[in-house]
Amino acid sequence: xxxxxxxxxxxxxxxxxxxxxxxxxxxxxxxxxxxxxxxxxxxxxxxxxxxxxxxxxxxxxxxxxxxxxxxxxxxxxxxxxxxxxxxxxxxxxxxxxxxxxxxxxxxxxxxxxxxxxxxxxxxxxxxxxxxxxxxxxxxxxxxxxxxxxxxxxxxx
Numbered sequence: 001x002x003x004x005x006x007x008x009x010x011x012x013x014x015x016x017x018x019x020x021x022x023x024x025x026x027x028x029x030x031x032x033x034x035x036x037x038x039x040x041x042x043x044x045x046x047x048x049x050x051x052x053x054x055x056x057x058x059x060x061x062x063x064x065x066x067x068x069x070x071x072x073x074x075x076x077x078x079x080x081x082x083x084x085x086x087x088x089x090x091x092x093x094x095x096x097x098x099x100x101x102x103x104x105x106x107x108x109x110x111x112x113x114x115x116x117x118x119x120x121x122x123x124x125x126x127x128x129x130x131x132x133x134x135x136x137x138x139x140x141x142x143x144x145x146x147x148x149x150x151x152x153x154x155x156x
Contacts, residue, residue: 016030016033023133023136024140026144027145028145028147031084031140031144034134035081035089035137038092038130038134039092042077042080042095046070046077046095047070049066049067049073050066050067050070050074053066053067053070059106059107059108059110060106073091076088077092080134086135086141088138089131089134089135089137089138089139090138093128093131095131096124096125096128097128099124099127108120
């Protein structure tokens with residue numbers, strides 16, 4: 001078996017997972033794939049948050065404001081996934097900041113330790129950094145070239 005071929009096919013593909021390709025070098029298909037994964041992540045995460053906020057399962061209890069914000073983020077993720085519009089990318093990029101504000105106002109779960117706090121903070125910082133990339137993709141999406149026919153797959 002050719003493990004490298006299968007690893008690249010399913011985990012790292014220049015067309016489907018171009019996360020380390022500069023935004024200026026992306027084509028529309030690559031950018032669409034990247035925005036699709038980001039929008040799927042955002043939509044799923046905030047759909048869960050909206051449901052938890054309505055049921056009172058969050059550490060601070062029920063919150064209509066958190067549920068409404070989470071629902072608006074789900075809508076923005078759907079709009080971003082469908083239109084690749086820059087304003088939807090900007091709105092989605094505010095989510096990590098909102099998460100930091102949430103933890104500042106309501107605090108962390110009482111059972112979490114210092115390591116948990118650091119891991120969550122690092123995840124949110126990486127998420128914020130990646131959100132800037134998505135904004136860049138949204139700004140340049142209309143100017144990106146169409147995907148070429150240059151590379152053919154040998155997966156037969």
